[in-house]
Amino acid sequence: MTDLLALDKVSRAFGGLRVNENISFRLAPGDRVALIGPNGAGKTTLVNVISGGLPPTSGTLHLEGDDITRLGIPARVRRGLVRTFQVTRLFASLTAADNVALAIMQRKGLTRRFFSVATDMPDVRTEWEHLLGTLGIAHLARITVSQLAYGQQRLLELAIGLALNPKVLLLDEPAAGVPHDEAPKILEAIERLPADIAVLMIEHDMDLVFRFAKRVLVLANGRLIFEGTPQAVTADPDVRRAYLGSYADARRPA
Amino acid sequence: MTGLSTLAKTSDRAFPFAAELMGIVSIAALGVLGFLLFPDDLAFLTRLIGITLLVLSLDLVTGYCGVATLGHAALFGVSAYAVGNACIGGIREPILLLGVGIVAGTITGAISGALITRFRGLPQLVLSIAIGQLVAALANKLSSVTGGSDGLSGITPDPVLGLFRFDMYSRTAFVFSLVVLAVVFVLLLRFVRSPFGLLCRGIRDDDLRAQMIGAMVYPRLVIMYAVSGAVAGVGGALNAMTAGVVGLDSVSFERSAEVLVMLVLGGAGNLWGALFGSVVFQIFEHIVSATNPFHWMTLVGLLLIAIVLFAPRGLSHGVAVLWSKIFRRGGRA
Ligand SMILES: Nc1ncnc2c1ncn2[C@@H]1O[C@H](COP(=O)(O)OP(=O)(O)OP(=O)(O)O)[C@@H](O)[C@H]1O
Numbered sequence: 001m002t003d004l005l006a007l008d009k010v011s012r013a014f015g016g017l018r019v020n021e022n023i024s025f026r027l028a029p030g031d032r033v034a035l036i037g038p039n040g041a042g043k044t045t046l047v048n049v050i051s052g053g054l055p056p057t058s059g060t061l062h063l064e065g066d067d068i069t070r071l072g073i074p075a076r077v078r079r080g081l082v083r084t085f086q087v088t089r090l091f092a093s094l095t096a097a098d099n100v101a102l103a104i105m106q107r108k109g110l111t112r113r114f115f116s117v118a119t120d121m122p123d124v125r126t127e128w129e130h131l132l133g134t135l136g137i138a139h140l141a142r143i144t145v146s147q148l149a150y151g152q153q154r155l156l157e158l159a160i161g162l163a164l165n166p167k168v169l170l171l172d173e174p175a176a177g178v179p180h181d182e183a184p185k186i187l188e189a190i191e192r193l194p195a196d197i198a199v200l201m202i203e204h205d206m207d208l209v210f211r212f213a214k215r216v217l218v219l220a221n222g223r224l225i226f227e228g229t230p231q232a233v234t235a236d237p238d239v240r241r242a243y244l245g246s247y248a249d250a251r252r253p254a
Numbered sequence: 255m256t257g258l259s260t261l262a263k264t265s266d267r268a269f270p271f272a273a274e275l276m277g278i279v280s281i282a283a284l285g286v287l288g289f290l291l292f293p294d295d296l297a298f299l300t301r302l303i304g305i306t307l308l309v310l311s312l313d314l315v316t317g318y319c320g321v322a323t324l325g326h327a328a329l330f331g332v333s334a335y336a337v338g339n340a341c342i343g344g345i346r347e348p349i350l351l352l353g354v355g356i357v358a359g360t361i362t363g364a365i366s367g368a369l370i371t372r373f374r375g376l377p378q379l380v381l382s383i384a385i386g387q388l389v390a391a392l393a394n395k396l397s398s399v400t401g402g403s404d405g406l407s408g409i410t411p412d413p414v415l416g417l418f419r420f421d422m423y424s425r426t427a428f429v430f431s432l433v434v435l436a437v438v439f440v441l442l443l444r445f446v447r448s449p450f451g452l453l454c455r456g457i458r459d460d461d462l463r464a465q466m467i468g469a470m471v472y473p474r475l476v477i478m479y480a481v482s483g484a485v486a487g488v489g490g491a492l493n494a495m496t497a498g499v500v501g502l503d504s505v506s507f508e509r510s511a512e513v514l515v516m517l518v519l520g521g522a523g524n525l526w527g528a529l530f531g532s533v534v535f536q537i538f539e540h541i542v543s544a545t546n547p548f549h550w551m552t553l554v555g556l557l558l559i560a561i562v563l564f565a566p567r568g569l570s571h572g573v574a575v576l577w578s579k580i581f582r583r584g585g586r587a
Pocket residue numbers: 014017019037038039040041042043044045046086
């Protein structure tokens with residue numbers, strides 16, 4: 001089995017509301033997949049289900065052939081299944097450097113150390129300096145997260161994800177809230193990732209989707225209605241209908 | 255960010271054990287100051303040190319992990335009773351008795367932590383009160399081991415290191431307690447800067463984010479609670495040994511509430527804050543209750559309101575801000 005991640009008939013409902021229905025797809029090493037869909041389509045919910053925050057109502061998930069459907073969040077992260085959040089979640093009272101350093105130390109099993117000083121670890125330091133540098137926020141290392149601008153926090157969110165050495169990386173709208181001229185840094189950082197990891201990115205900006213993705217998944221009303229190349233997606237009648245619907249909805253209140 | 259943390263950072267680079275050295279020097283200085291201010295009341299200073307250990311212990315779970323608790327005296331009291339009974343039972347060597355307190359505190363901490371950290375927010379707070387009340391009720395009922403409302407008396411430990419007898423002026427008790435406090439404080443200064451300590455602060459900030467970097471939150475919180483229990487246990491042990499009696503007040507709700515007030519006063523999430531909060535509050539309380547026995551509670555209340563209004567993040571933060579302002583102004587001139 002060469003699939004890194006496999007979803008089989010995954011469904012999730014909130015009461016009567018079916019937010020994800022019968023979703024099946026696979027991610028292989030090296031995949032660069034965009035997950036798109038109108039607002040409220042269930043994209044974030046799907047990432048919650050995959051990352052372990054929400055148990056699926058039915059269906060199974062496999063990571064490298066192992067059933068992970070019942071695994072908790074930390075166990076999935078340690079197996080290399082890593083996500084970022086659409087609404088930034090960071091350690092607000094720590095510095096940017098400490099946020100990334102903590103992820104690195106956790107990955108290396110160093111957080112069981114009780115009496116070595118966290119700032120005295122040269123290889124951890126080299127690593128976070130490199131990561132923050134890649135995302136162009138090295139100069140913010142010593143600043144407390146709660147004092148960072150939102151766009152900078154978005155980049156830090158990505159830095160934490162990268163620090164965990166993911167095999168499968170799920171990015172929930174990484175560019176949302178990032179100033180337009182800084183968005184390319186996100187793509188650059190992703191391009192520098194090892195070629196054999198799989199990246200699934202939720203993104204609304206179609207420019208970014210075209211530059212990033214080799215394959216596109218379209219979610220509408222909780223169902224996967226399209227899977228194919230970025231070129232094919234714009235031509236697909238179902239996709240057009242789903243997006244036109246939401247576009248019309250968005251216009252209506254005006 | 256704050257003056258304190260930048261201070262700590264620059265000194266980190268200058269000398270590897272600078273923070274630890276600063277801890278020892280500060281506690282020694284506070285000890286000398288205390289001795290000069292209250293030469294005839296070393297018993298008060300000794301009691302203050304025991305409570306300070308409880309405040310430090312509380313800071314570990316409340317300040318560093320964000321656990322809301324109003325039952326922390328249970329950890330202190332159970333250890334004090336355990337040490338009292340051990341001493342009456344024949345273990346009279348002070349260092350050994352400290353060990354008894356640490357073990358009792360660690361076990362109590364691990365058990366109550368395992369219950370309390372399962373919950374968040376208000377349920378957590380209520381559970382902590384319930385555990386505190388349960389321990390207080392047991393202490394009252396099990397009078398064969400606790401002496402009930404009369405207290406457990408007749409605790410007479412051997413001389414410290416076989417040399418220094420616990421005298422009636424509390425000289426030995428004071429110096430012994432001060433040394434123990436310095437050792438614990440230095441160990442804690444190191445502990446909170448460890449990767450484990452950093453992770454606990456991360457958990458306090460955002461539990462789900464901590465899980466999403468692969469951390470098992472619950473076991474970490476229970477471990478921290480056990481460490482906190484050990485520190486409270488040292489306080490309880492000192493209190494039992496130096497006072498010679500253990501009363502119901504050592505497990506009371508008032509004790510739990512008071513140490514939380516001291517912590518918030520000094521600044522939670524910072525060991526220096528816990529230290530200063532405890533010292534300032536207890537000295538203020540001591541002086542005011544002696545000079546004005548009728549209105550001292552009112553004055554303590556007014557002090558607290560003033561601090562919450564003018565230094566909402568605690569004395570230590572307020573002082574740090576003031577310090578950096580003065581420092582910056584001096585630098586420019
Ligand atoms: N915990 C929850 N309880 C109840 N309903 C929920 C919950 N989480 C999400 N939903 C609902 O599920 C639907 C899908 O939400 P989701 O956040 O997954 O959409 P999305 O595709 O990520 O949208 P967006 O593009 O706006 O981020 C929405 O109608 C939302 O209200």
